[in-house]
Amino acid sequence: MPGMQLRICHLYPELMNIYGDRGNVITMVKRCIWRDIAVTVTDITLGEAIDPADFDFFFIGGGQDREQILVCDDLSGDKGQAVRQAVEDGASLLAICGGYQLLGKYFLTYTGEDLPGISLFDVKTVGGDTRFIGNIAVDCEVDGIRAQLVGFENHSGRTRLGPEARPLGRVIKGYGNNGEDGTEGCVYKSAVGSYLHGSLLPKNPRLADWFILRSLRRKYELEELPGLDDALENAARDAALQFTMKEKRFRKRFGR
Amino acid sequence: MKVSLSVAVATGKILTALSRRLGFGAGSNFPGKVILRMRPEAPEEIASRLTGGCVLVSGTNGKTTTSNLLAGMLRASGLQPVHNKVGANLMTGITASLAQASDRRGKPRGDIGLFEVDEATLPAAIKRLTPRMVILTNLFRDQLDRYGELESLSRKIDAGLKGLSGGSCILLNADDPLVASLGGESTARKYFYGIESEDIGEIGLRHAADSKNCRSCGEKLSFSAHFFGHMGKYSCPNCGLERPAVDFAATRVELKGTAGSRLDISTPLWNLALNLGLPGLYNVQNLLAAVGGAELLGLDDHNIEAGVEGYSTAFGRGERIPIAGRTLFLVLSKNPTGFNEVIRTLGTEGRDLPIVAALNDRIADGRDVSWIWDVDFEELAPLARFIIASGTRAPDMALRMKYAGLDAARLTVEGNLKKALDKAIERSHEGETIYALTTYTATLDMRRLLTKIGVAAGYWEAN
Numbered sequence: 035m036p037g038m039q040l041r042i043c044h045l046y047p048e049l050m051n052i053y054g055d056r057g058n059v060i061t062m063v064k065r066c067i068w069r070d071i072a073v074t075v076t077d078i079t080l081g082e083a084i085d086p087a088d089f090d091f092f093f094i095g096g097g098q099d100r101e102q103i104l105v106c107d108d109l110s111g112d113k114g115q116a117v118r119q120a121v122e123d124g125a126s127l128l129a130i131c132g133g134y135q136l137l138g139k140y141f142l143t144y145t146g147e148d149l150p151g152i153s154l155f156d157v158k159t160v161g162g163d164t165r166f167i168g169n170i171a172v173d174c175e176v177d178g179i180r181a182q183l184v185g186f187e188n189h190s191g192r193t194r195l196g197p198e199a200r201p202l203g204r205v206i207k208g209y210g211n212n213g214e215d216g217t218e219g220c221v222y223k224s225a226v227g228s229y230l231h232g233s234l235l236p237k238n239p240r241l242a243d244w245f246i247l248r249s250l251r252r253k254y255e256l257e258e259l260p261g262l263d264d265a266l267e268n269a270a271r272d273a274a275l276q277f278t279m280k281e282k283r284f285r286k287r288f289g290r
Numbered sequence: 291m292k293v294s295l296s297v298a299v300a301t302g303k304i305l306t307a308l309s310r311r312l313g314f315g316a317g318s319n320f321p322g323k324v325i326l327r328m329r330p331e332a333p334e335e336i337a338s339r340l341t342g343g344c345v346l347v348s349g350t351n352g353k354t355t356t357s358n359l360l361a362g363m364l365r366a367s368g369l370q371p372v373h374n375k376v377g378a379n380l381m382t383g384i385t386a387s388l389a390q391a392s393d394r395r396g397k398p399r400g401d402i403g404l405f406e407v408d409e410a411t412l413p414a415a416i417k418r419l420t421p422r423m424v425i426l427t428n429l430f431r432d433q434l435d436r437y438g439e440l441e442s443l444s445r446k447i448d449a450g451l452k453g454l455s456g457g458s459c460i461l462l463n464a465d466d467p468l469v470a471s472l473g474g475e476s477t478a479r480k481y482f483y484g485i486e487s488e489d490i491g492e493i494g495l496r497h498a499a500d501s502k503n504c505r506s507c508g509e510k511l512s513f514s515a516h517f518f519g520h521m522g523k524y525s526c527p528n529c530g531l532e533r534p535a536v537d538f539a540a541t542r543v544e545l546k547g548t549a550g551s552r553l554d555i556s557t558p559l560w561n562l563a564l565n566l567g568l569p570g571l572y573n574v575q576n577l578l579a580a581v582g583g584a585e586l587l588g589l590d591d592h593n594i595e596a597g598v599e600g601y602s603t604a605f606g607r608g609e610r611i612p613i614a615g616r617t618l619f620l621v622l623s624k625n626p627t628g629f630n631e632v633i634r635t636l637g638t639e640g641r642d643l644p645i646v647a648a649l650n651d652r653i654a655d656g657r658d659v660s661w662i663w664d665v666d667f668e669e670l671a672p673l674a675r676f677i678i679a680s681g682t683r684a685p686d687m688a689l690r691m692k693y694a695g696l697d698a699a700r701l702t703v704e705g706n707l708k709k710a711l712d713k714a715i716e717r718s719h720e721g722e723t724i725y726a727l728t729t730y731t732a733t734l735d736m737r738r739l740l741t742k743i744g745v746a747a748g749y750w751e752a753n
């Protein structure tokens with residue numbers, strides 16, 4: 035697709051990259067290159083300003099408490115507003131785990147730290163005394179991504195959706211947003227927040243392509259993307275789905 | 291159920307023998323679990339009878355290599371260490387090793403305890419074993435799905451070190467900003483080791499770097515030399531925090547690929563010129579830790595030299611095994627930093643390499659395999675003639691290689707390790723080296739397979 039360009043903004047790559055989150059950016063880049071779409075990745079970190087018009091896709095990964103505090107502070111002013119503005123203007127965005135939490139209304143950590151978010155997503159997060167850890171499978175409910183998503187979650191935060199919020203999907207196996215209401219993640223316009231590491235996009239190529247299509251439509255008239263050979267991607271996803279579901283049966287049988 | 295020490299020890303020995311015969315290997319936790327159930331204070335009781343006390347070696351990477359090197363030096367000095375050799379590094383494994391080394395009344399046949407200890411187990415092990423020395427190699431983001439976050443882990447280790455008595459000492463890796471910051475509140479004496487030679491450093495941090503912000507003020511650290519991961523010579527431009535002065539230093543490092551390295555090492559007492567038969571800078575640090583430990587335990591330079599010379603590779607960490615006219619080079623590669631070091635070492639071996647990469651997700655490997663996306667496989671892809679992805683998560687490994695730039699013609703998915711090895715032999719030439727990069731339990735699987743084929747002895751029988 036010569037002549038097309040996708041501009042990626044990788045937020046806080048060295049602070050917010052836990053459990054291989056950068057695999058999501060690698061996947062976006064490769065799936066553009068394979069389609070002959072020009073792609074740029076710009077790393078934006080503490081103290082660097084953002085112009086909402088400069089980027090088509092934003093990515094922010096997960097981080098540890100210490101890093102989250104630094105990032106929360108950095109996002110609190112114009113920068114957070116710029117990210118919101120970009121999404122309002124049609125840019126797409128993926129936020130994983132700690133990044134997802136900071137893009138909601140607030141994250142109240144288990145140790146009592148109050149981290150205000152940028153309120154892109156209508157969600158509130160409170161830290162719990164145990165971590166939700168394990169393989170997770172989700173029925174994605176977003177238009178254009180009717181697929182099962184697989185990943186690995188590892189978080190102490192319990193996230194509750196507000197009245198305005200739509201979930202990314204329903205948990206088939208695992209904990210998701212809070213381990214209680216069966217929801218996982220949040221979608222607003224072309225922005226997605228999720229607890230799925232894994233990395234998420236490599237094994238869920240339809241979601242990756244959804245982001246690429248949404249990002250390009252901001253600038254170009256485009257019905258759909260040319261297909262790619264996703265045999266390996268689908269095989270890896272199916273294998274992960276299979277043993278994730280097996281774990282569920284195992285747990286049920288032993289009454290956990 | 292509470293029994294006498296001798297009954298607990300005898301039961302432990304029987305179970306250890308049994309689990310070996312059943313092929314669970316010596317790393318099995320089961321015998322230790324039973325001993326602790328039967329007599330919870332058994333490890334304290336046996337350890338307190340070691341005349342030379344206990345030394346604990348902990349950290350994410352390099353525990354086994356460091357403690358094996360130090361064990362060799364101790365033996366060279368005529369001491370007999372009681373040592374948990376095969377990665378049995380939880381309290382259960384340490385307990386089983388202590389019982390295994392004891393006579394019927396629980397009196398150890400050995401002079402000094404030398405235990406590699408899992409990072410998360412270290413505080414408990416300090417409490418139980420009252421060590422005279424704790425060596426900390428490094429702390430990386432490894433298997434965090436088991437331990438929670440690095441931050442809380444280092445807080446717990448710090449609390450553990452606080453419990454050391456004033457007569458004991460702590461030996462820390464100065465190149466690791468997180469490790470170097472530990473032990474501040476402990477009354478034990480602190481010593482540091484590190485690489486002083488700067489010409490082997492890399493420019494710029496790689497992706498796997500974890501602790502690159504200042505421990506006291508949060509500012510980004512600046513590095514004048516960078517070795518690997520988050521290791522290097524650093525200082526904080528904001529608050530002035532400095533890398534501590536080093537007691538045991540590698541002043542010259544000449545890396546020679548998988549053949550190892552030549553080193554000049556300077557200590558408070560000696561200048562040593564050593565040949566280390568282990569690849570990579572990470573093993574230079576492991577050697578420094580062992581040299582420091584040996585000197586602080588009162589060994590002399592001849593013991594240190596003899597220990598390094600007589601060192602046979604720690605289980606699985608860079609073993610060369612002849613098979614079907616080829617050499618299988620088996621390297622444990624279990625986390626981003628370790629893997630990146632291995633890839634860097636392979637870069638000195640040439641191009642066109644036959645490679646098997648086996649990824650398992652059993653509990654000992656960490657159930658979460660996301661970490662493969664933090665490995666710079668983009669640098670491995672151009673080195674490979676082919677890569678066969680194997681292990682319980684073979685499709686994930688293959689997918690990572692695809693996105694790292696390996697084209698389909700050079701990439702094979704074969705979950706079964708035996709078949710993967712067969713294919714690698716078939717597709718390589720006589721006399722060639724096949725590189726097997728395997729996670730922890732995949733390394734065990736590979737060794738078991740090789741034993742079965744008859745090309746390698748069971749690892750618990752080695753040495």
Ligand SMILES: [Zn+2]
Nearest residue numbers: 504507526529
């Ligand atoms: Zn500082």
